[in-house]
Amino acid sequence: GAGVSQSPRYKVTKRGQDVALRCDPISGHVSLYWYRQALGQGPEFLTYFNYEAQQDKSGLPNDRFSAERPEGSISTLTIQRTEQRDSAMYRCASSLVVSSYEQYFGPGTRLTVT
Amino acid sequence: SQQGEEDPQALSIQEGENATMNCSYKTSINNLQWYRQNSGRGLVHLILIRSNEREKHSGRLRVTLDTSKKSSSLLITASRAADTASYFCATVPGMDSSYKLIFGSGTRLLVRP
Numbered sequence: 001g002a003g004v005s006q007s008p009r010y011k012v013t014k015r016g017q018d019v020a021l022r023c024d025p026i027s028g029h030v031s032l033y034w035y036r037q038a039l040g041q042g043p044e045f046l047t048y049f050n051y052e053a054q055q056d057k058s059g060l061p062n063d064r065f066s067a068e069r070p071e072g073s074i075s076t077l078t079i080q081r082t083e084q085r086d087s088a089m090y091r092c093a094s095s096l097v098v099s100s101y102e103q104y105f106g107p108g109t110r111l112t113v114t
Numbered sequence: 115s116q117q118g119e120e121d122p123q124a125l126s127i128q129e130g131e132n133a134t135m136n137c138s139y140k141t142s143i144n145n146l147q148w149y150r151q152n153s154g155r156g157l158v159h160l161i162l163i164r165s166n167e168r169e170k171h172s173g174r175l176r177v178t179l180d181t182s183k184k185s186s187s188l189l190i191t192a193s194r195a196a197d198t199a200s201y202f203c204a205t206v207p208g209m210d211s212s213y214k215l216i217f218g219s220g221t222r223l224l225v226r227p
Contacts, residue, residue: 035215056213091156093157099213107155
């Protein structure tokens with residue numbers, strides 16, 4: 001079956017612009033997770049959802065970052081007033097059961113802020 | 115902040131040789147996982163070892179876990195050029211936050227044909 005998909009795969013934006021990154025989890029997966037991966041580093045947890053409820057947003061770096069999953073399926077990670085330090089790979093994962101460490105990752109969105 | 119530190123940061127070997135990567139972590143864990151990341155692609159789960167296990171095998175992969183030293187190693191035997199990738203360990207903390215994978219900084223493996 002289809003895996004986790006993310007769009008766009010690549011996004012170049014100018015400093016100060018808002019961006020929205022989309023994640024489409026595996027069908028039937030109830031939890032969805034967002035990670036950010038800087039170049040040469042491992043992914044770092046940002047936030048996650050069980051169904052439509054955001055459970056933990058402790059990893060969001062500041063209030064320019066927000067995420068939603070209004071219908072418990074597709075999720076959007078929004079970054080407002082982007083800065084160059086936001087440049088990274090943004091990865092999404094989903095799991096079949098709630099709050100699980102068995103996560104399936106998507107291909108990521110490479111964000112470059114110029 | 116990342117919990118895991120991996121060693122070496124980069125490794126270059128000849129095809130057919132074995133590759134060993136190490137991961138150290140700081141706090142108690144529920145389990146530890148290893149992932150592979152090919153250039154431009156997603157993270158692929160390789161193997162999971164629970165905190166009460168000491169060794170696990172999957173094909174050409176062998177993982178060990180020493181909870182007293184808070185360390186794990188990944189051995190890839192008879193390496194192939196296709197094994198060229200970055201390898202990450204990810205720890206899962208205790209039950210309160212079992213969803214939060216904490217990744218190391220990774221080992222970049224190059225297998226020369």
